[in-house]
Amino acid sequence: MLRTALRNVFAHKARLLMTVLAVMLGVAFVSGTLVFTSTISDAYQKSSEKGYSNVDLAIEPPAGGDSGPPRRRPGGQDRLTQATLDKARELPGAQSASGSVTGFTALADKHGKLVGEGWQTTGGNYDSGRNGKAEDARYPMRNGRAPHGSDEVAIDSATAKRVGFEIGDTARMSVNGPVLKQRVVGIFTTDDGNVAAGGTLVLFDTPTAQRLFALPGQYDQITLKAADGTSQAELKSQAEKIIPKGADAVTGKKLAADQSEAIKKGMSGMQTAMLVFAGISLFVGIFIIANTFTMLVAQRTKELALLRAVGAGRRQVTRSVLIEALVVGTVAAVGGMAAGVGIGAALRSLMGRFGATVPDGPLVVDATAIGASLATGIVVTVLAAWLPARKAAKIPPVAAMSSVHAAATTRSLVIRNTIGALLAGAGTALVLYGAGMDDRDTAKIPLSAGAATLLIGVFVLTPLLSRPLIAAAAPFMRIFGVSGKLARQNSVRNPRRTAATASALMIGLTLITGLTVIAGSVQQAVEKLATDSLKADYTVSMANQTPLSSGVERKLTRDDQVESLSPMRNSPARVGSSTEYLTGVKGETISDLTDMPFVSGGWDGLSGNKAVVDKETAKEKGWKTGSAFPVTFEDGKKARMTVSGVYEGNEMIRGIMLDTGTLDPHMKQLSSMQVMVKTKDGASDSVKASLEKALGSNPAVLVQDEKDVTESIAKIFTLMLNMLYGLLAMAVIVAVLGVVNTLAMSVFERSQEIGMLRAIGLDRRGIKRMVRLESLVISLFGGVLGIGLGIFFGWAAGKVVGLSLSTYSLVLPWDRIGIFLGLAAVVGMLAALWPARRAAKLNMLTAIKTE
Secondary structure (H helix, E strand, C coil): CHHHHHHHHHHCHHHHHHHHHHHHHHHHHHHHHHHHHHHHHHHHHHHHHHHCCCCCEEEECCCCCCCCCCCCECCCECCEEHHHHHHHHCCCCEEEEEEECCEECEEECCCCCECCCCCCEEEEEECCCCCCCCCCCCCCEEEECCCCCCCEEEEEHHHHHHHCCCCCCEEEEECCCCCEEEEEEEEECCCCHHHHCCCEEEEEEHHHHHHHHCCCCEECEEEEEECCCCCHHHHHHHHCCCCCCCCEEEEHHHHHHHHHHHHHHHHHHHHHHHHHHHHHHHHHHHHHHHHHHHHHHHHCHHHHHHHHHCCCCHHHHHHHHHHHHHHHHHHHHHHHHHHHHHHHHHHHHHHHHCCCCCCCCCCCCCHHHHHHHHHHHHHHHHHHHHHHHHHHHHCCHHHHHCCCCCCCCHHHHHHHHHHHHHHHHHHHHHHHHHHCCCCHHHHHHHHHHHHHHHHHHHHHHHHHHHHHHHHCCHHHHHCCHHHHHHHHHHHHHCHHHHHHHHHHHHHHHHHHHHHHHHHHHHHHHHHHHHHHHECCCEEEEECCCCCEEHHHHHHHHHCCCEEEEEEEEEEEEEECCEEEEEEEECCCCHHHHECCCEEEECCCCCCCCEEEEEHHHHHHHCCCCCCEEEEECCCCCEEEEEEEEEECCCCCCCCEEEEHHHHHHHCCCCEECEEEEEECCCCCHHHHHHHHHHCCCCCCEEEECHHHHHHHHHHHHHHHHHHHHHHHHHHHHHHHHHHHHHHHHHHHHCHHHHHHHHHCCCCHHHHHHHHHHHHHHHHHHHHHHHHHHHHHHHHHHHHHHCCCCCCCCCCCCHHHHHHHHHHHHHHHHHHCHHHHHHHHCCCHHHHHCCC
16 A cells, blocks of 8 residues: 555656645745744844853943933933942952943934934944043954044944945934034944844944933943953852942843843744744645645545455555655655745845845754744645545445545535534624724634634635626626636536635635735824824924934924924823823914814913813813812922813823923923924925924934825835735745646546547637636635635724724725735636646547546
């Protein structure tokens, strides 16, 4: 039986080729995903370890409260002092010690545009030691020298190469205030992870960095290099005696390990997302593999019956088919793993093409990738072949030889349709239940379970659905005469095979359509949110979404073309028994800049102890217009506020709002999250350019009109959709192979019939047209089902999204839906090229004699 199974594999090489390709593609996606994520993760980890090669110990500042100095780090951490650094340098086990201070630094390119990725554009200090002449081991200079003085900087080599900076150039940058014009005196190399990811790093001398990011004599971190013969543990023991109360001493090994773990966690999300799509591809592949083996077994029914007649048992027949599947799965898995290594290398290369820089490192093909690839390909193929193998073994030899087994019994069809109807009904009920829930997190469970159940139910019901849906294409098929009529009849002759083929394409288009509907609806909702909430012509904010300097507001106030403006400040406060953020706005101008509908009251008279609140907060607190509530401000002073209006809040504007004249005296540091601006001449390119110029063409400050906001939102969703389309394209490719496979098998099965058609007058062109139209009908059938399910799932998921996005409404992108349906048609036409050509080339006499 083993020899028989192996001979069958080699005897049906052409018929099994498509199955091998289908499995190989799915395995390649899994393998490529694992290789890519392992390579990137390993490169960042090695870079991280290298970055800590000169650090044996780091002293971290204490987690302070509100007693910290101005400009303390986010999260309220106090900084370390020069005294602590001096003590660290005197430790017997320390070879050297240096202090570092960092912060956001927006660097402009030679055209004035922001370089890097916003929050990854950082600045720091080059520590030249006590005498100002030492070298900072963290930043070896490639060209030039270290910065000295407030007007000099050094720039990382990756940024210098990308932008074209050279020694002696003047670089424009900003921290959180005015534009700085600095002379580039050095270009250095670094293993900083932010730089590796495409960000920038600008180094000042220590006094300048402290003035910009902290206060004189303060550091964010102190790092130590151990002297020869001193271990990291010994150095830590010495340092713990001199560090401030609450500060922490962390060894270099632990720092590297912590960063490596953080990188692993960060990469795990990407790996999980990509593996989900790999699973989708394999899920689609299972249908194709099962379909292929079902047809192969059906074609060999008489052969298997003969084996049974000469003494082979049921288990032996089953094993022979499973052995074939094992051989096919092994070959495909090995080929897929090899292809996956190439995919992993290509993905890494593509990251560079898209502007993301990855640290240098080898391609990592670990045991996990190899084991998962081989197991996936082999297990999926064997499991997919098990059902047809078991079914073949159950056919009595006499029934198989007389072909009475060929038609499915009425009972089996009734059972299948009943199970499919129950699954589809249960899935639909779960989806509708999840869509109607008020809690977004709770709704995800029934929604996802219902979607999976409905998808399986529709797959089981597809043979039943194929007849009426394909019958609807009859008027179109009549245009093509006899070929069209034959194609329609052929496509419903074996509903199970047609259903399995169409289901592969259905699943891919379901996902693509659903994601497109959700993304398009969310994009429009966010755009509507921005346009409905604001009447301002421009919003001014920091590129990295950090607080905006009050100097920006003062400059805009002095600008002649500005008609009105209002900042939006945030300040923590105690409101009753809970901590809330108060939002400060200008009471006299806010009504000209926003368009918020009020339930009661309004913006009028927003001054003194008056405040307006959004409806949700008012409901939660039990407030209404005229209600009074106690407030303890950021500086500890108390007041009693009165609600003068309740408005309909949204995701952009909500919370407790009061006049800046009331809030500003209580803020420790006057800054705004954004400034809304209305100009005399409205929004235009010239006005925008004038405002940017008035702000010093500051790369750290974004001046955005409604169009800019819309484009930035559209850019995010377009990028996300393109990534999803690229990943889901694998499922569609696998579906194409499934259609090709089915048609090729169908042509083989119908060789005698095709020969007879040729004999009675149907020419080769008519045969080709028949096969192509059959493929087109099957593909469009799968496309219609997929698009219908995708719209339904998109609607249901949108109901959940709408719980947290008030302006959400379903948007059906008819243009893209039309493209998807056209894509299904193209898939059918392309998939039919080879089978149609093969059918037309059959010798009619040889074909008629085929059994």
